[in-house]
Each structure stands twice: as structure tokens, then as C-alpha cells.
Amino acid sequence: MNGELFPRERTEIVPGAVHVPDWLGPGRQRELLAACRVWARPPAGLRTVRTPGGGTMTARQVCLGLHWYPYAYARTVVDGDGAPVKPMPGWLAQLGRDAVAAAYGEGVAVPPYDIALINFYDGDSRMGMHRDAEEKSPAPVVSLSLGDTCVFRFGNTDNRGRPYRDVQLCSGDLFVFGGPARLAYHGVPKVLPGTGPRGLGLSGRLNITLRVSGLDLPGG
Numbered sequence: 001m002n003g004e005l006f007p008r009e010r011t012e013i014v015p016g017a018v019h020v021p022d023w024l025g026p027g028r029q030r031e032l033l034a035a036c037r038v039w040a041r042p043p044a045g046l047r048t049v050r051t052p053g054g055g056t057m058t059a060r061q062v063c064l065g066l067h068w069y070p071y072a073y074a075r076t077v078v079d080g081d082g083a084p085v086k087p088m089p090g091w092l093a094q095l096g097r098d099a100v101a102a103a104y105g106e107g108v109a110v111p112p113y114d115i116a117l118i119n120f121y122d123g124d125s126r127m128g129m130h131r132d133a134e135e136k137s138p139a140p141v142v143s144l145s146l147g148d149t150c151v152f153r154f155g156n157t158d159n160r161g162r163p164y165r166d167v168q169l170c171s172g173d174l175f176v177f178g179g180p181a182r183l184a185y186h187g188v189p190k191v192l193p194g195t196g197p198r199g200l201g202l203s204g205r206l207n208i209t210l211r212v213s214g215l216d217l218p219g220g
Contacts (some may be wrong), residue, residue, distance in 0.1 A: 002007045013154050013165055016140075016179030018103040023142065023174035029200055033146055035089075035207055036118055039064060043083035046120060048081060058125040059188075060206075064088045064116040064215055071134055073115070075219045088114050096210035099142040102177035110139050121150065121205040125192035129160035129185045130154065137214030138217075140178025144210075145169040147202035149195040155185040171196050 008021035024032065040046040040062050049057040051070050065088030066073040076084050096113035113198060115135070119127070132141050152175065155164035164185075169175060191205050 010026055010165075012171065014168060014181050014184070016181035017154055017177040018125065018175070019167055019169075020099075020102050020174040021170065022114070022172050023099070023102055023217050024146075024172040026199065028195065029146055029172050029197070033200060035092075036062075036146070037116060039086055039163075043081055044077045044085050046082075047080045048079070053092065053129070056184070057098060057127070057147060059119040059121045059127055061120070062086075062118045064092070064118070065114045066215070066217065068115070068117055068134065073213065073217065074085070074132060075217055076175040079150070088116060092116060092208075095144075096142045097208070099144070099174050099176055100140055100178075102174060102180075102187065103140070111212045111214075113139075113142070113212055115211040117209045117211070119207045119209070121148070121188065121191045121207070122188050123148075123191055123204065125188075125191055125205075127188040129155060129164075129187040130159075131183050131185055132209075132211065133183060135211050135213050137212040138178070138182055139171075139212035139214075140176050140182065142174040142210040143169075143177075145173045145175075145205040146171050146201060146208070147196040148205040149188040150188050150205055150207075151191045151192070153187050153189055155187075157181070160185050171200060171202075 019182040046062045067085040069079040152169045
């Protein structure tokens with residue numbers, strides 16, 4: 001409950017987009033944070049993402065399974081140290097399937113999750129409105145939050161502007177979007193520093209995004 005007087009409720013933001021507060025308990029959050037710290041080490045570790053226009057993303061990123069760079073996937077860190085991307089752990093892929101069941105209910109068939117994008121936000125980091133459109137699979141995107149609370153802006157499938165809805169994602173929260181919301185624009189306009197659980201030991205915010213690629217890249 002993160003100290004709230006009343007528990008936060010599962011909410012369907014728009015059809016196909018579901019927020020499940022406090023889905024990860026404190027112990028599972030600590031385990032996931034410890035794993036993220038291992039994945040962030042080089043080679044193929046945490047990096048600054050540079051856009052084709054010459055800018056940089058303020059959130060730093062590490063990938064598992066396949067390496068994302070603007071705007072494609074590769075099996076090596078083509079925009080970094082060139083090392084092979086770290087593998088996607090089976091337990092993390094299963095966590096993605098469990099998350100879909102928690103959001104949509106049991107019985108929803110989902111292919112194995114084979115990509116994780118892990119973004120680290122400090123207090124000044126942002127993420128502009130964008131779509132997760134480089135995958136061929138229509139499987140739902142799973143988003144897990146650790147550390148500081150953020151304002152998560154979930155929009156529409158037509159443009160980066162309104163209508164959109166702002167949702168506060170706290171440490172342990174789950175957000176799943178698929179179906180008619182799979183290609184909705186979304187972003188993080190603000191991180192709220194110092195709002196993470198004291199016992200977690202994380203300054204800043206980690207977002208673990210799980211995706212199904214549907215891709216058949218050379219070298220696989």
C-alpha cells in the first residue's frame with residue numbers, strides 16, 4: 001500500500017490498458033532491483049541512448065533478449081560497446097505472463113516475452129510521448145515500476161496530444177497495455193524524487209518494460 005490510508009484499486013485506464021497498484025511486494029521488488037543492478041554492469045550495460053537527430057534521452061537504458069536502439073532491434077549493442085545483448089531470463093519472461101493474467105484475468109494466451117527494456121530515471125529524467133511500435137507481435141506490453149513515483153501519461157493511438165490520462169505509478173505497480181491500446185502514445189513527464197520506499201535502497205526510478213518481439217533477426 002506504500003503508506004496510503006486506503007488501498008489503491010485496479011483500474012482500466014482505457015480499454016486494453018490496466019493499472020494494477022502494488023503488484024510486486026517488497027521482497028520481489030528487492031529481488032528485481034538486485035537483478036537490474038547486475039544487468040546494468042558492462043558489457044552491454046546501462047547506456048545513454050542517442051536519437052538519430054543528435055539528441056540524447058535523459059533516461060538511461062539496458063536491454064535484455066534483443067537490443068533496442070532508435071528505432072529498431074539488434075542482437076548486439078550497435079549504438080554502444082558492440083557486445084552481445086544479455087539473455088532474457090526465463091523467470092522474467094514468466095513474470096510477464098503472470099502480469100498479463102493479473103491485469104486481464106486468467107486464460108489470455110500470450111507468447112513468451114523475449115525482450116526487456118530497463119530504463120533508469122533520476123529526478124530530472126523524462127520520457128517524451130512515443131509508441132512501442134518496433135515489434136511485430138501484438139502481445140501486450142508489461143511495465144513494472146521500482147523506486148520513485150512517476151507521472152505516467154497514457155494517450156491515444158492517433159497523436160501525441162490529447163486525449164491522455166496521467167497516472168501515478170509507484171514502486172511495485174504494474175501497468176499493462178494491449179489490444180486496442182497496444183500502440184497508444186505514452187510517456188513520463190515527471191519523476192517525483194524521494195518518493196520511493198525507504199527500505200528498497202534505490203534513489204531514482206527503474207522501469208522494466210517487457211515485450212514480445214515477433215521478430216526473426218539474423219544470428220538467432
